[in-house]
Every structure is written in C-alpha cells, then in structure tokens.
Amino acid sequence: MTSSPMTQQGEPARSEIKVLVFDFDGTIADTRGVAHSILNDMSVEFGFRPLPDEELEIARNMGTREFIRHLGISNWRIPVIARRGLQLLHERMDLVKPIEGMTDVLASLHGRGHKIGILTSNSEDNVSAFLQRHNLPYFHFVRTSSKIFGKSREMNRLIRSERVHPAEILYVGDETRDIEAARESGVRMAAVSWGYNTGSALSALNPEYLLNSPHELLGVAANFSK
Secondary structure, eight states: OOSSOOOTTSOOOOOOOOEEEEOOBTTTEEOHHHHHHHHHHHHHHHTOOOOOGGGHHHHHTSOHHHHHHHHTOOGGGHHHHHHHHHHHHHHTGGGOEEOTTHHHHHHHHHHTTOEEEEEESSOHHHHHHHHHHTTOOOOSEEEEOSSTTOHHHHHHHHHHHHTOOGGGEEEEESSHHHHHHHHHHTOEEEEETTSSSOHHHHHTTOOSEEESSTTHHHHHHHTSOO
16 A cells, blocks of 8 residues: 555545644554563563564564454453553653654644644553653644553544544554544544554555655645645
C-alpha cells in the first residue's frame, strides 16, 4: 500500500481533516526496546511466556489479541499486567527517545497551524514526562484510555469534546488495534510501519494510509485544510 488516500471503491478520498491525533508508544516515542525488557521482567513476576529476541519480528506480525494469546496471558489478567507495565515504564522513561525524524515533523505540523493531540493507552504521567524531557510542546491535548482495547470509546469522547465529525480526524498509529479503534469510531487512519506492528500486518487491515517514515506525514497533512 502507498501513502495515497483511497476510499472503499478505490477512488481518491478528499475530505477536510481538522485534528491529527497521534498514538504515543511506537508512533512518537520509541518504547519498543524498553517495553520488551519490561515484558520479559513481568513474565517472571506474572508467570507468562517471555519473548526472546529471535521472536521479535514474528510478534510484530501478530495482532494484539494474537500476541496476548501467544504469551499465554488470560484476558482477566490483562488489566493488572498492563498497570504494572506502565509503572515500570514510568521508572524508565528517561531511556525512551523520540522516533527518528518525528521531532522535526511535529514541529513542522505545529508551525503550519495543524491542531494535533495524543490518544494513547499509556499513562498521562508517562506521556507528560516524555514531552517535557524532549521539549515537544506541540500538542493541544493528551487523552488516555485505561484499557488496551478502549481507544475507540475514548476517541468517541474526543469527537464530542472537539465538536468535529469523525471524518475530520486523522488517527496516526502503529498497531492493528489502532486501525480497529479508528474504524469503530469512523475516523481516518494513517498506519505507520516503524512501530510495534509491521507494515504487512497493518496493510492487511486496509488503513487509508500506510506510512514508512515520519516525513511522509507532512505530505498527507498537506492534502487537507487546517
């Protein structure tokens, strides 16, 4: 898939985008290495299957639910494991760097007058610490979902609070669950291949855009009114 917008009928889509909403982990912040270390630490604490280095790319081709099953985690344990993971990540946020090229892209989007925000299943404390450390004062809002699969509900709240039509939002994210949440909420999706899921895994869900570098987002945003 290219970075050109397509409708279901295959015709180029033209629509005003008023808000660009970013996922955080894997999209803006390069948390993959730290998250892998935390995951394996928690595998000892909670007794699920660790993820060896040689399985990292295999895991990137899995959807979130498939990955959870692969680790042998029961659904009822997901909330407590997720909370523990965020606590451990908070202790290591100083190790997390921005995705290469993303800082300049965010500055350019802000400079062009685009309204941008964050919607993540990470914690607001972790996001705020990262944004302050790396001097990224470009976001109009940071919204968090306490549930791994709760982004569509939070997106619906965002739509109401921003008083925009769903089609006027572009969600930028790196996981198959981001595409699923965008589709449930009726917002457009720009999937990015540099994060937790591979481009092939993302492409299989037919997002409106598939981007292979942060700089490509500038071209996408240029197609829309602010």
